[in-house]
Amino acid sequence: MDKQYIAGGSGITAGGNVSFDDNSGQIAIGEYINQFNLENLSGKELAELIDTLNQKRKETANLRIASSYNPSILPDLPSRLREFVIENRVVELTQTLEYLQNHRVLLISGIGGVGKTTLARALVETIPANVPIPFWFDFNKNRNATLGDILEQLASYMNKPDIASFKPEGKDAGQDDINKLTAELSKREGVWLIFDNLETVLEGRNFHEEGIDQLFTSLRDSTHQARIIVTSRTLPVLKNGESLVDVIDEEKQELKGLNVNFGIDFLRKNGLDEVEPEKLEELVKGVEGHPLALKLLVKIVKKFGIKDALDDLSMYKGEKEDTIKKARRLFDKLAGDEKELLERIAVFRQPESMTALKKMFTDKTPKDALMKLIDSSLLETDCDGNYWLHPLVQEFSYDDLENKVEVHKLACEHYLSFPIPETRTKKEDVHPLIEAQYHACLAKEYDMAVAIIFSNNLNEDLDRWGNYRTLVDIYSDLLSDDSFKNPPLLSKMNIHSAVLGSLGLTYSKLGQVEKAIEYYEQGLVIARDIGDRLNEGKHLGNLAGAYRNLGQVEKAVEHYEQGLVIARNIGDKRSESNNLGNLGNAYFDFGQVEKATEYYEQALMIARDIGDRHGENTYLGNLGSAYYVLDQVEKATEYYEQALIIARDIGDKRGEGNHLENLGSAYYVLDQVEKATEYYEQALMIARDIGDKRGEGNRLGNLGNVYKNFNQVERAIEYYEQALKIATEIKNPRLFNICKENLEALKK
Incomplete structure (x- = not known):
């Protein structure tokens, strides 16, 4: 075999x-x-x-x-x-x-x-x-x-x-x-x-x-x-x-430790070259050549002497302890007065700065503790301002940390002290918020954790960049192990319900629609139990969207209509407008484009009445797309241009990019190729500015189409290759296949 x-x-x-x-x-x-x-x-x-x-x-x-x-x-x-x-x-x-x-x-x-x-x-x-x-x-x-x-x-x-x-x-x-x-x-x-x-x-x-x-x-x-x-x-x-x-x-x-000769060589090269060979051999055999244990032994011999180290190993051997336990005992002895600091540093899950480490100091921490830890090889550094613990040292230290809640709270405070860029374009920009949320949960400050997410729009950033797995992690941290059976961790049931819905939305974007439906339904049950009509309507809308993704458009319409009834009953004009717009989308899917435009018009009217500029922007764009499909392209451009003005007024960069792209497609159909290219390039620039990889890929592909149809083969290939790279990166099979087919055709 x-x-x-x-x-x-x-x-x-x-x-x-x-x-x-x-x-x-x-x-x-x-x-x-x-x-x-x-x-x-x-x-x-x-x-x-x-x-x-x-x-x-x-x-x-x-x-x-x-x-x-x-x-x-x-x-x-x-x-x-x-x-x-x-x-x-x-x-x-x-x-x-x-x-x-x-x-x-x-x-x-x-x-x-x-x-x-x-x-x-x-x-x-x-x-x-x-x-x-x-x-x-x-x-x-x-x-x-x-x-x-x-x-x-x-x-x-x-x-x-x-x-x-x-x-x-x-x-x-x-x-x-x-x-x-x-x-x-x-x-x-x-x-x-x-x-x-x-x-x-x-x-x-x-x-x-x-x-x-x-x-x-x-x-x-x-x-x-x-x-x-x-x-x-x-x-x-x-x-x-x-x-x-x-x-x-x-x-x-099993992979063993270093053999005796190499173990002795390691000890010599690390400062024990004056110790007798037979004693070095005894040290190596005492820990079975375990690399970390040998590293600890070097420091113990330098600090306490060879006799002390050999006595310890002899004692451990008498108790017939395994190698990990020996390494653990060596660690405990070497850590000494700095052990408490090591335990507190162990809450960090990545290399950190000196500032982060000093956050973990207490009144009892010696001033030279960090230098002693570095000298003893218990604290690793790259000499470039980054410090971390060997995984096994971290495991030992964290296991012994008694006041985990308190220390994780300090770590949370440390990360919250970081300034967050006003313009955020990548995950690294919000890394401190992600870490703060993680530590808040381990400090059992779940309400603080949820505030870190939503008050800073962390969820919107991660969603825009396609970091759905990270979103799953941070939402899951706010829920008990079995959120379907165990009591909620959050103090407010309406927030708990909203988190369930958000987790469902994320699973939907990961393509796990059936799993998303489970969370929507769980959130819906809670919303109905506590009489939270607002969240009830939102969960119905999310369920409708999920069924629409599964191709069950009739079921989607049913849920949108239930959401519409609730919105009208509680006087929630914004939700009423949203449900009307979504019903328009559903009928658009059915191919009933004229009926879709009726719903878009109703949604647009309400959005204008309540001053919902975002909604107005969306429905104007939807109407443009409807008329585009109905071959009324000039009328479509009118709606796209109105939507573009609003998107720019309210600073909706994503919407602005979408409208520019749609205008590019409209002018392309109208044979105004230079204008189409101009709009595509503007849309591409916006996608890159806001980190919208999906939009960037689509617009590169559109520019490839333009140059392909005008026999500018080299430029077409250039754009298709860029689009293909992004399609691979963001796992977009449709864009990938289109670009690949066009590239193969152009290179023949």
């Missing part, structure tokens, strides 16, 4: 165009041969191989291969760490270089802190020159990931939107979508897929999400040419009872 583990748990694979000669020990990679004897390969020789591969990757042919994939973000591997891994893990690296010539699935398993992620990252350095940078998915950073989330990222990485076609189709990802992935992998040579920290999505040894289980079952059993590298503290077992890898000997399977 074509799946295995390797003793030592590490590996190099050469991917495509690779052969391994068992007799000669030669590695044939790509179109060139490197002569190495795998049994005696040295760190220096491996480093030379990697340097050769890096040089090859710069060649034009290989750049072309790499550019056919979207880049995947890889963990950082500083040059010093890279050198250390190559020198000290050369045996494991070369073992798996041989192993992965004939096997697809590699599991790097072992206890925390032993270097699984670092080793997997080092493997990337060994990929052949003609193999793209691997796909890297870290489950530790995507703890709530679903099958759909993983396939969506793979579709983007492989420039293959069809793999994520379940999204525009409005359904959850399933086996058919996994089959599309494996079918694509069967066509491609040399693809590496790395899944880091897989234990995060395991319950015991089993996957807690059926879809992810199906994915790994298929990657294990189906025919394809990819290499799958997994890191996990725990050996995964599939739903069918089989292991993800064929486990023959679990004891041999």
